[in-house]
Amino acid sequence: MQIVSEIINIPNVASPTVEYVEQELKKKGVCPLRWAIVKISKDFFTINCAYDKIKLD
Numbered sequence: 001m002q003i004v005s006e007i008i009n010i011p012n013v014a015s016p017t018v019e020y021v022e023q024e025l026k027k028k029g030v031c032p033l034r035w036a037i038v039k040i041s042k043d044f045f046t047i048n049c050a051y052d053k054i055k056l057d
Contacts, residue, residue, distance in 0.1 A: 003033065004053040009044040016045060025049060 010024040016037070025032050025047065032049045039046035 002053045003050055005048065005050045006030075007038070008047045008049050010047060012040065012042065012044050021045070021047065 008025065008028060008030065010021065010028075013020060021035060021037070022032065025035065030049060030051050032051050035047050035049040037045050038048045
């Protein structure tokens with residue numbers, strides 16, 4: 001198990017919900033342990049996200 005913390009951008013919608021953010025993260029292959037919106041721009045929400053990165057060898 002390897003816990004990784006990454007910054008991920010998702011498209012900005014007028015008022016985000018928990019479900020929207022987690023759905024967008026899952027589209028990117030991320031199942032978050034925790035996440036937080038750290039920046040909001042006109043086009044993107046910047047998310048700091050920690051998740052378990054599974055290595056397939």
